[in-house]
Amino acid sequence: xxxxxxxxxxxxxxxxxxxxxxxxxxxxxxxxxxxxxxxxxxxxxxxxxxxxxxxxxxxxxxxxxxxxxxxxxxxxxxxxxxxxxxxxxxxxxxxxxxxxxxxxxxxxxxxxxx
Amino acid sequence: xxxxxxxxxxxxxxxxxxxxxxxxxxxxxxxxxxxxxxxxxxxxxxxxxxxxxxxxxxxxxxxxxxxxxxxxxxxxxxxxxxxxxxxxxxxxxxxxxxxxxxxxxxxxxxxxxx
Numbered sequence: 001x002x003x004x005x006x007x008x009x010x011x012x013x014x015x016x017x018x019x020x021x022x023x024x025x026x027x028x029x030x031x032x033x034x035x036x037x038x039x040x041x042x043x044x045x046x047x048x049x050x051x052x053x054x055x056x057x058x059x060x061x062x063x064x065x066x067x068x069x070x071x072x073x074x075x076x077x078x079x080x081x082x083x084x085x086x087x088x089x090x091x092x093x094x095x096x097x098x099x100x101x102x103x104x105x106x107x108x109x110x111x112x113x114x
Numbered sequence: 115x116x117x118x119x120x121x122x123x124x125x126x127x128x129x130x131x132x133x134x135x136x137x138x139x140x141x142x143x144x145x146x147x148x149x150x151x152x153x154x155x156x157x158x159x160x161x162x163x164x165x166x167x168x169x170x171x172x173x174x175x176x177x178x179x180x181x182x183x184x185x186x187x188x189x190x191x192x193x194x195x196x197x198x199x200x201x202x203x204x205x206x207x208x209x210x211x212x213x214x215x216x217x218x219x220x221x222x223x224x225x226x227x228x
Contacts, residue, residue: 031214040123042205042220050214058215090159096214099166102149103207103216105159 002027006091006106013113019078021109023091030096032074033103034058034066037088049074050096081113118206120219127196128227134181135191135222137206143167147209148189149216150180154202162204165189196226 007022025032031050035043035058045058047066055066063085067075074093078085089109095101117140127133139148150162165173165180173180181190193200206219 033216035218040220042118042120043207043218045215045217048213048215056213056215059217088157092159092216094214094216098145098147098211100147100164101209101214102161102164103151103159104161108157 002104004091004093004104004106006089006109008109009107011109011111013078013081013111015082015113017078017081017113019081019111019113021076021078021089021091021111023074023076023093023106024072025074025093025104026072027093027095027104028071029093029104030071031094032068033092033094034064034074034076035090035092036060037090037108043090046076081111083113085111086113087111118208118217118219120206120222122222123220124223124225126225126227127193127200129198130195132192132194133196133224135193135204135206135224137189137191137219139187139189139206139208141187141208141210143211145211148180148182149207149209150178150189150191151205151207152200152202153205153221154199159205163191193224198226198228200224201226 033048034046049068065077091106092103148165152160
């Protein structure tokens with residue numbers, strides 16, 4: 001069964017801490033994405049990557065960075081966590097294509113920054 | 115910027131009735147893909163249906179159909195014969211051809227009433 005795995009389901013951090021959210025996919029997908037989900041705001045794209053060591057900013061990259069050293073792994077980094085980064089974070093992956101290649105999602109990480 | 119609009123924050127439907135969830139999009143791309151995802155209270159994101167911008171027929175998948183009106187830039191999801199298990203958040207999404215980014219709407223919360 002194909003899978004996108006996020007390392008933590010729940011995470012509690014302190015303001016100012018450096019936070020790593022890890023995501024691994026086993027489908028050999030080119031594209032990987034990080035979204036945050038907030039009530040009433042839907043899913044907003046933070047960063048995405050279409051190849052190893054490649055990254056592109058999404059709509060809300062401020063306060064975040066990413067790393068993709070291997071094809072299967074895409075990490076989201078909060079350099080100095082703040083309370084307004086408390087949110088649900090969803091990782092997703094897809095094949096590169098122009099057709100019905102859909103997103104596969106991980107189960108999400110609920111991050112609380114205190 | 116690409117924009118997906120879902121104007122119905124919450125919807126109610128009687129069991130066994132049909133319901134339409136609205137989605138409009140804004141893009142200057144000629145080629146794009148439209149997707150609907152379901153998110154039950156468990157939090158997982160479940161792919162429902164896909165429509166390509168060049169597809170002339172409306173997509174159907176079991177009880178789900180997509181009412182695609184390209185000139186109006188709308189891609190409404192129709193669920194026929196609603197079931198209690200259809201109660202969930204529903205997200206409309208669009209994939210751009212360049213970069214393969216997926217953009218999401220704010221979602222519609224559907225409640226099926228017995």
